[in-house]
Amino acid sequence: MKLKNMKTGFIKRTVMRQSSMKKTDMKKTDVKQTFYHILCRLLAFALICGVTASPSTVRAESGNLSYLSYAPDLKESELYARSAVLMDADSGRVLFGKDAGNPMPMASTTKIMTCILTLEEADLEAVVPVSAYAAKMPDVQLHIEEGEHYRLGDLLYSLMLESHNDSAVAIAEHTGGSVEGFARMMNEKAASIGCKDTWFITPNGLDASDTLTQPDGTSVTKVHSTTATDLARILSYCIKKSPKKKEFLEITRTASHQFHNLELAKDGSTSQGSRSFSCTNHNAFLQMMEGALTGKTGFTGNAGYCYVGALESDGRTFVIALLACGWPNNKTWKWKDARKLFSYGISHYKQTDITDYDYGFTPVVVENGAGDGRLLGTRTQVQPVVRQTEQKMLLSEKDQVEIRQVMPEHLTAPVKKGTKLGSLDYYVNGTRTASMPVYAGADVRKRSLRWYFELVLSRYFYPYLV
Numbered sequence: 001m002k003l004k005n006m007k008t009g010f011i012k013r014t015v016m017r018q019s020s021m022k023k024t025d026m027k028k029t030d031v032k033q034t035f036y037h038i039l040c041r042l043l044a045f046a047l048i049c050g051v052t053a054s055p056s057t058v059r060a061e062s063g064n065l066s067y068l069s070y071a072p073d074l075k076e077s078e079l080y081a082r083s084a085v086l087m088d089a090d091s092g093r094v095l096f097g098k099d100a101g102n103p104m105p106m107a108s109t110t111k112i113m114t115c116i117l118t119l120e121e122a123d124l125e126a127v128v129p130v131s132a133y134a135a136k137m138p139d140v141q142l143h144i145e146e147g148e149h150y151r152l153g154d155l156l157y158s159l160m161l162e163s164h165n166d167s168a169v170a171i172a173e174h175t176g177g178s179v180e181g182f183a184r185m186m187n188e189k190a191a192s193i194g195c196k197d198t199w200f201i202t203p204n205g206l207d208a209s210d211t212l213t214q215p216d217g218t219s220v221t222k223v224h225s226t227t228a229t230d231l232a233r234i235l236s237y238c239i240k241k242s243p244k245k246k247e248f249l250e251i252t253r254t255a256s257h258q259f260h261n262l263e264l265a266k267d268g269s270t271s272q273g274s275r276s277f278s279c280t281n282h283n284a285f286l287q288m289m290e291g292a293l294t295g296k297t298g299f300t301g302n303a304g305y306c307y308v309g310a311l312e313s314d315g316r317t318f319v320i321a322l323l324a325c326g327w328p329n330n331k332t333w334k335w336k337d338a339r340k341l342f343s344y345g346i347s348h349y350k351q352t353d354i355t356d357y358d359y360g361f362t363p364v365v366v367e368n369g370a371g372d373g374r375l376l377g378t379r380t381q382v383q384p385v386v387r388q389t390e391q392k393m394l395l396s397e398k399d400q401v402e403i404r405q406v407m408p409e410h411l412t413a414p415v416k417k418g419t420k421l422g423s424l425d426y427y428v429n430g431t432r433t434a435s436m437p438v439y440a441g442a443d444v445r446k447r448s449l450r451w452y453f454e455l456v457l458s459r460y461f462y463p464y465l466v
Helices: 031-044 107-120 151-163 167-174 177-194 228-241 245-252 334-349 451-463
Strands: 013-016 056-064 083-088 094-098 127-129 149-151 209-211 217-224 256-264 271-280 292-300 306-315 317-323 350-353 364-367 380-382 392-394 400-409 408-412 421-429 431-440
Touching: 013 083, 013 245, 031 380, 083 228, 083 334, 094 228, 094 334, 107 151, 107 167, 107 292, 107 306, 127 151, 149 151, 151 167, 151 217, 151 245, 151 271, 177 217, 177 256, 228 245, 228 292, 228 317, 292 408, 306 431, 317 334, 364 421, 392 421
Parallel strands: 364 408
Antiparallel strands: 013 056, 056 400, 083 094, 083 317, 127 149, 149 256, 209 217, 256 271, 292 306, 306 317, 350 392, 364 380, 400 421, 421 431
16 A cells, blocks of 8 residues: 555555444254344334444554655744734644744734625625715725725725725615624634634724623633634635635736726716726835735734735645734744745645555445345445545645544445545644545345245255255
């Protein structure tokens, strides 16, 4: 058993079994004893139907995948950011982290959630009215005015290219009914994609805190914050899993966008207003490194300079998140850290098909299965199969890959082809990172009275067949 695309390294195989089965292979007896035995089995299995599984069998296979890479490792001390992450956008696996699980303010990187949530929940052709609250947001501003109207899609360009705080509030009020309602939507979305240490209060990332009452009557103070890991996870969702990923990339990769406010007539129709606007993309990293895909900057007094970005290289997609990466007079530190993290990912991680193994499936015994009637006592078996042909993951030469076959020890007939039997679970350095379902490769019928009758006849008249 080996990893087909390995160049160097090793592979080892261990098998662990938990079995509750009794060996019931029948010894040869005379026809009368056989007949009585069959009748007893018919009564015993009369009430059994469907597919049931016994305790799992776990087959583990492991190995490290090596390839030529002489680039030096990255040390946490080499980064300016107080918190940082390099993530595989496809699997969500953290490839490098520095204090990656510490909740911290994230400033305008918040706006990637504001954007993707609006894309998924609202109509970009909708007309957005400007409230007094939105109009009084601090810089950076588009300088929209109370009572004006704008196309929602235009405000998203203002949000992501120029990072306008007033546009963010107008978007939130339109999509969520209020800033508070939109914040609830943001937190629900974050939780649904696996963010465990993120709390949104504002749609623009301005520093904020909130006091919440717990079910037991106590209160807790929450601040607008996330972790580097959660922030990278949100951007990975935006560009890989969201149904609006194409629209997200189109907006965030646009170099510039021009638009006007809207004049709203009494009959509800709109026309081009007198104010015109031009937005320019301020994500300078898009021109700094080949393959730069998207990203968002941020800054507040509490958060410092922040950045979340993505880069593509040879079929790989890396996402980074940087929090507290310097304060004024250190504005370029985030670009230096970004280049270091992306360069580390490119030089150390290879896109590897981890399904390129000989799984060596052991057929699963099917109790009460109608197999070959001539072979009394032969256990009917079904061969497990996988349908997925490829499972790619970014792996380095130091990564240890383990595949665990989680399979039933036996089944009970009938079994239908395509029935899910178990799974192949993939672990990298001890952490489960992927899974593939395993299915029954064929139908297995339940033994019937006719099957037993034919079995006895074959034993009596054709003993030489046994």
